[in-house]
Amino acid sequence: MSNISQEDYLTAIYRNLDEAGEIKPNILASKLDISNAAVTDMLRKLSRDGFVDYQKYKSVRLTNEGELYAKNMLRRHRLWEVFLNQTLGMPWDKIHDEAEKLEHSSSDELINRLEKFLKYPSIDPHGYPIPDKNGKIKKTKSVKAITEFNINDHLIVIRVNDDVKNLISYITKIGITLGKKILIKDKLEYDSSIILMIGNKEINISYKIASNIFAEKIKR
Amino acid sequence: MSNISQEDYLTAIYRNLDEAGEIKPNILASKLDISNAAVTDMLRKLSRDGFVDYQKYKSVRLTNEGELYAKNMLRRHRLWEVFLNQTLGMPWDKIHDEAEKLEHSSSDELINRLEKFLKYPSIDPHGYPIPDKNGKIKKTKSVKAITEFNINDHLIVIRVNDDVKNLISYITKIGITLGKKILIKDKLEYDSSIILMIGNKEINISYKIASNIFAEKIKR
DNA sequence: TTTAATTTTTAAGCGTGCTTAAATCTATGG
DNA sequence: CCATAGATTTAAGCACGCTTAAAAATTAAA
Numbered sequence: 001m002s003n004i005s006q007e008d009y010l011t012a013i014y015r016n017l018d019e020a021g022e023i024k025p026n027i028l029a030s031k032l033d034i035s036n037a038a039v040t041d042m043l044r045k046l047s048r049d050g051f052v053d054y055q056k057y058k059s060v061r062l063t064n065e066g067e068l069y070a071k072n073m074l075r076r077h078r079l080w081e082v083f084l085n086q087t088l089g090m091p092w093d094k095i096h097d098e099a100e101k102l103e104h105s106s107s108d109e110l111i112n113r114l115e116k117f118l119k120y121p122s123i124d125p126h127g128y129p130i131p132d133k134n135g136k137i138k139k140t141k142s143v144k145a146i147t148e149f150n151i152n153d154h155l156i157v158i159r160v161n162d163d164v165k166n167l168i169s170y171i172t173k174i175g176i177t178l179g180k181k182i183l184i185k186d187k188l189e190y191d192s193s194i195i196l197m198i199g200n201k202e203i204n205i206s207y208k209i210a211s212n213i214f215a216e217k218i219k220r
Numbered sequence: 221m222s223n224i225s226q227e228d229y230l231t232a233i234y235r236n237l238d239e240a241g242e243i244k245p246n247i248l249a250s251k252l253d254i255s256n257a258a259v260t261d262m263l264r265k266l267s268r269d270g271f272v273d274y275q276k277y278k279s280v281r282l283t284n285e286g287e288l289y290a291k292n293m294l295r296r297h298r299l300w301e302v303f304l305n306q307t308l309g310m311p312w313d314k315i316h317d318e319a320e321k322l323e324h325s326s327s328d329e330l331i332n333r334l335e336k337f338l339k340y341p342s343i344d345p346h347g348y349p350i351p352d353k354n355g356k357i358k359k360t361k362s363v364k365a366i367t368e369f370n371i372n373d374h375l376i377v378i379r380v381n382d383d384v385k386n387l388i389s390y391i392t393k394i395g396i397t398l399g400k401k402i403l404i405k406d407k408l409e410y411d412s413s414i415i416l417m418i419g420n421k422e423i424n425i426s427y428k429i430a431s432n433i434f435a436e437k438i439k440r
Numbered sequence: 441t442t443t444a445a446t447t448t449t450t451a452a453g454c455g456t457g458c459t460t461a462a463a464t465c466t467a468t469g470g
Numbered sequence: 471c472c473a474t475a476g477a478t479t480t481a482a483g484c485a486c487g488c489t490t491a492a493a494a495a496t497t498a499a500a
Binding site for chain 4: 441442443444445446447448449450451452453454455456457458459460461462463464465466467468469470
């Protein structure tokens with residue numbers, strides 16, 4: 001069994017795997033906002049406990065057990081987010097941090113009952129899919145960041161990354177929510193920033209922010 | 221601010237104060253199931269942080285701040301218990317342990333919203349009153365353990381101590397729930413045990429167990 | 441390919457919260 | 471009032487999860 005800190009590592013690893021299914025220790029350190037040395041330490045423990053495959057100076061990957069554990073953490077996190085937002089009416093930009101605490105304090109039985117109470121939701125309030133109790137994640141149609149669309153594309157927002165500090169707050173402030181329709185007005189060569197029409201407002205967002213907002217093309 | 225361990229100490233202190241409003245370190249140690257030495261250590265920290273009044277070799281008492289904190293923990297615990305039992309249908313004997321984890325992972329905002337969702341319940345599933353957001357606890361009419369009643373008294377169970385390991389499990393097994401009507405059939409001199417009629421079954425329970433079940437007298 | 445930059449690990453240290461064992465203090469009863 | 475039993479504190483030690491600084495390995499660039 002694993003504790004809070006280990007659970008955070010497993011989740012962070014899973015969420016940040018590269019195309020090869022690995023992550024470098026320093027990336028992990030920056031995601032978790034801790035030193036590289038601390039990561040080295042913990043990776044040895046996670047390896048000892050069978051959650052990761054790890055060799056000195058190499059990238060890490062999750063074992064089957066580690067992956068299952070990580071997906072279970074996502075399940076807990078996302079179900080709590082649905083509860084907080086939908087049942088308790090907690091605002092969009094507060095639920096992530098709150099769920100981050102609750103996810104470490106809930107038995108599987110509690111989570112299964114919560115899921116039932118919530119009527120088996122398939123996505124969380126940020127648009128991420130909720131793994132089922134066996135760790136299965138429903139395939140979603142391709143999800144593309146808005147950076148990947150073209151000028152004059154009409155889009156509907158279907159996901160926003162909740163794992164970036166203060167991003168949700170900012171995005172809420174400029175009027176973006178799930179299901180919001182937006183238009184790519186322009187893309188600036190200079191800094192790759194994007195000009196969006198949100199309602200009747202024209203808003204310039206940086207490439208970095210745009211890469212954390214996901215959408216689908218719609219006909220207009 | 222306080223962390224999990226400190227929160228457990230504050231709750232345990234509050235729940236086990238003697239008539240003078242104090243508790244001796246060794247009592248606390250046994251309630252928390254840790255060594256006396258660990259208690260000494262922690263009491264110094266709690267004192268440093270302003271939650272308890274403590275002097276070497278003396279009993280401890282809570283400061284105003286400590287008492288407020290403890291009551292807020294009870295509030296969190298009991299509201300979670302209501303949610304788990306009433307909303308999610310989790311059985312009576314599992315909610316305490318689960319709530320014990322959740323109580324350390326919830327902001328005041330979450331708890332206030334939960335309270336509203338639950339329609340401001342006044343007692344938890346074990347019959348304990350739920351402090352309001354200012355720490356006020358509604359006065360309950362005198363609550364007496366069933367050891368204090370007499371032979372042939374007809375009683376209705378109004379509270380069961382949820383802080384004793386495995387007690388709720390046992391009590392559930394012999395058919396006691398909140399609101400259950402019972403009769404004191406006999407009290408044995410020898411070991412102070414009590415013979416109860418629960419439904420049409422005659423059950424002998426030890427003095428120790430009986431002292432954790434609380435009831436009111438009813439006419440028959 | 442050799443050097444330089446970057447990444448990773450090792451080492452030492454710190455606060456937390458526990459342990460056991462020994463020392464010390466307090467309370468009780470003879 | 472004093473001995474002793476019991477409660478409490480001190481001391482040393484340990485696992486955890488972090489830090490910074492230094493050493494070592496890897497990677498990238500000239």
